[in-house]
Amino acid sequence: MKKSLILIIVIFFCKAPIFAQNNKKGQDESSCISIIENLRRSQINDSIAVRIFKNRYQIINMPNSDIEILSRKNYVDFIQYFYSKEGKDCLCRSKYISLDIKRYLLLVDRK
Numbered sequence: 001m002k003k004s005l006i007l008i009i010v011i012f013f014c015k016a017p018i019f020a021q022n023n024k025k026g027q028d029e030s031s032c033i034s035i036i037e038n039l040r041r042s043q044i045n046d047s048i049a050v051r052i053f054k055n056r057y058q059i060i061n062m063p064n065s066d067i068e069i070l071s072r073k074n075y076v077d078f079i080q081y082f083y084s085k086e087g088k089d090c091l092c093r094s095k096y097i098s099l100d101i102k103r104y105l106l107l108v109d110r111k
Contacts, residue, residue, distance in 0.1 A: 032059060032090040033082045040079075050075040057092045 035057060039049035059067055070081060081087045 029060065029091050029093050031088070032057070032092040033088055035092050036079060036082055046079060047075040050078050053092075056095060058095050059090050060093050061089070061091045 032053075036049065036053055039052055040046055043049040043052065054071060059070075062070075070078060073081070082090065
């Protein structure tokens with residue numbers, strides 16, 4: 001009983017922002033260009049923003065081979081790609097959201 005109550009609470013807190021945002025893409029998906037723009041505004045320079053993006057976010061609707069090619073580019077070309085026609089449609093997700101949810105579920109499962 002206690003485990004199921006904790007699981008329900010965890011699921012509620014994970015899914016509640018989805019209903020509050022009225023966002024078609026869901027809680028953890030966003031356009032890559034908006035993430036990069038926010039990082040560029042919050043950091044001292046663009047190279048730091050791109051480094052943070054590469055470490056913390058993953059592109060979810062691009063083939064892995066294209067992601068590898070893009071990750072090898074310098075920060076200027078990296079940013080310019082997302083302002084291009086094909087780059088504007090890219091969606092990104094935080095690498096840590098799925099890890100956090102798994103961690104909570106593992107804690108609930110423990111006795």
